Amino acid sequence: MTNGNIFLLWLAIPFAGAILAAALPRSLKSSAAFVSLAAALAMGVRLFSTESFVVSSSIASRLGVPAVFVADGFAFFMAITVLAVSLLIAVYSHGYMARESSTGEFYFLFLVFVGAMMGLVFSDHLVALYIFWEITAICSWRLIGLRREEKHLAAANQALMITSVGAVAMLSGIALIYAATGSFSLAALKEYRVGAVASLLIIAGIFSKSAQLPLHLWLPDAGVAPTPVTALLHAAVLVKIGVYAFWRFFNASMALDPTVAGFVSNASVATALVAAAAASKENDIKRILAYSTISQLAYIMFAFSLNTVTAVAAGFTYIMAHSFAKAGLFLSAGVIEHTLGAKDLRLLGGLKKTMPFTDAAFIMCALSLVGIPPTVGFFAKYSIVSAALDSHRFFSAFLLLVAAVMTMYYIFRFYKKAFTQDAGEAVTSRREGPVSMVFAVVALGVISIALGILIQFPTGLISKIL
């Protein structure tokens, strides 16, 4: 049994890092972020290995609630994935943000964001979960508009509007549940059959956060933000909140109406296809990746909506695979944007020669995104298709594979246009990106392959938790 206070201290590390980053001089801000995330990751792994799964804290009992936080295995799995990706994003930011003026605000919001995400992951109390949910929304609002340009602010406002409308819907759903049961605790609500209205309201909030159709338009527009921000929002953290919350609400705790679950499965298959189609039509490198994120998240949503043991395991494997691969792709796009100042595919080309490391990392992540062995993406995709057939959804499995073929099409179209075809007019520099950025990108690529070759560790972990 781990002491609850130690657990709470762990959750506080990113917040402490945020204050530190705000207080320290400019040159030390990135190290504050790096050190606090590394410390949080190390401690998270240490706590995870002690296998204490329920923590009730003194603060929580003073609030008159049995437990605000519940530390179970999946929450740890999620938190550690988030911390690992965030740590690499922090390394990358050191190079990327060097020229920006607002580093202080960036690192502060970045760390508060990660802290809120960790709080959310472990929340058992619905109101606490909602509060963390909104903290991440506010952080992402400021982060998207970090450069204070007109277009950026519009995108930031759009993101805030859509996710807030979703959050209000979710809050009303939570209120309905409270009115029916008198409880805010997810643990106490276990096996409670949610009404259709309440569940649809909550799902609206989840869809807005995870950018599922038709509440997805804020995500491609948010690509104007600095790349570490988009990587953070799109790949690692923000959009995963939605699918994670879906799992928390409807897999781990309450029971979802089968009709509603069927609706979610079908909606996510449609999202996977439509977003992949949009990704093949776009020419802006970050918009392509944003649509790709929407499409990939639909796979995870699909897996969770099936609500079987294998499907949940598949969903978490997919979360891990996608976090690393997509972060790597976003950060590669960021290297291109940072070095050349262009994000239009029609202006790029020939980067294979000038940026060999980014090229290699991009390919590794792309193979994982598409699902070609031996990358971790293959195993994730396979287990989702397998879980779909376990639930007798042959047609959905087929359509998801069609979406996978489309993924292959748009990501290699991206690769061809940016890396191998003749150099476009924007390719003015013949340099590789800064060391810290390239290191982070290559690390994410190598992790995507290594997790695939050593697949029994993550899946073993997941099945142990199950």
Next chain:
Amino acid sequence: MNGSTLFIPVVFALTGLAVAFMPASWRKARAITSVYASFLALVAAVLFAVYPSSFEFSSGWFPTTISGGFNLRIDSFAAIFGVLMTSAFFVFFIFSSAISTKKSSALYLVAAAAAAGAVFSADFFTLLVFWGVILAALYLVLQDTDEPTAQRAMVVLGVSDFAMLLGVVLMARLSGTYDIAGAMARLPEGNLSMIALALIAFGAIAKTGSMPFHNWIISATSKSSVGTLIIFPAIIDKVLGIYLLARILPAMRDRADVFQPVLITIGALTLILSVLKALAQHDLKKLLAYHSVSQVGYMILGVATFHPVGVLGGIFHMFNNVVYKSGLLMGAGAVEKATGTTEMSRLGSLSSKMPATFGSMLVSSLAISGVPPLNGFVSKWLIFHGLLAAAAVAGNRYILVALFVAMAGSSLTLASFLKVIHSVFLARAASAADDSNKSSALAADSNIALRAPQIIMASASVALGAFATIYVGIPMLVETSYAAILMVIAAAIAGAAIYQFKISRRVRRADIFFGGEEYRDEYVFGGGDFYKTVEKLGWLAGIYSVSSRSREDDGGFYALVTKTIRAVSSALYYSVERVIYLLQLFLIKAVEGVIFVLRLAHTGELYVYLSWYLVGAAALLWILAP
């Protein structure tokens, strides 16, 4: 449980890793390690084949939660394929040591490891993983020099791999096991089983590179190394595709009424269309590439007979094809190394400069054309027997057409190789300046790493053909094969006699006359345009007009897939995604409109508020009035 099953894949994989970490300038070290590794693999494969029991190995490397784990099994069938494949690898790595770069050597070794793993896989999931690793390696090799082709290969093989994935998942659900043999035995009746089987067969056929999945092989010839052309399309893809077809054969035979016509049609069309295309090619590598597609037709026809002799012929033909096709491609590689081109109109009179290449390419050409007593004849003979036997079954008369096509294909193959032998080796070169590179041609021909593999492959063609009875062991072959041995002996005696009596020395040498005129350069008749007239035949024009279209749009599977994706993407994008966008825009405008109206009521001027007060009072009176 037997860890030694892992030996061959592990040896290749470790060597691949070692090569990847060697400095690029360590050419010799790279050559020695890869040849040594493939030698070890060959020895191991022979030991597995000789030892009369099957080896199994299982571990939890792949998660048992989503699949049946990681399982290898070397039964006698897999062991034979292992020997065939590793011996081809051994010869190939000798050859590739002379031409390959560091990155491609490492990837060839990784692909070899994955191919061995795929052949030794006991369950479908393990097979699928190795299958995909081969695709990844192929993509990485190709995209180094030729990204568009790499993308083609990726799309064509990726689609078929995803289809196979779905087939494997479905088959595992239906039969309750991932084990290949077990799933075949327990596959229930019904349409779903049919779909599962068809999806897996789709993956296997796409891997062999039969039509319409062949275009990437053809376009790979223009920029990629010969090594890539040998190890992927000629060795690994054929071995694995036919291996998998043979593995799922029992289940397909139970559903022969569907699978047999489809397979026969694919086989016959592939065979005849690509051999016709091959006739018209004037680039040596491209011509050989069309032949490797065309030979797949024979293999598929053989397997599709579902008759023991035919299936044996198909598998045997696959291996024969590995032997002579690698030999021919190696010859093309040597020619390219010597002259810097494989364009046949610019080649010529290489027979004197590259005698070893000439000799072995001649033997291999005869073998691929099915001339007795070489190996190509034996396997085609078996396939023809199989087709006859299959056509004898009621309702299968149409197979006789396939038999006719197969025989015609053979003669067309011979015709196109006459062109190769003539224009590359015998005809005078078009340019008179070619004597300058005589030394480089001799050097390429005498380079042991380029020369020995070709000679090995050519002698293997002779030996496999002449001694077919011994290892095929089918009575009907006995007479033919004694005849074959007699023919080989006769040929050897004749050769010895010619050498002994120096008949060649007595040939009178004189200047060449062309129609009574003295020889001049412009009279040179290159072989490149031998069959120009065939292209102009009206009823064949359809086949050839496709090749003259743009590179993007060649009517193959790749064009189909990418066009479909583009159409579907546009449809979904404009009918769903953009509509949602417009709706959201409309919503925003509507909210802005409401805000605008409300703002009109909120100007800060006194009379506006007074009028609101009056309106409100009036409304209250209206409501409260009795």
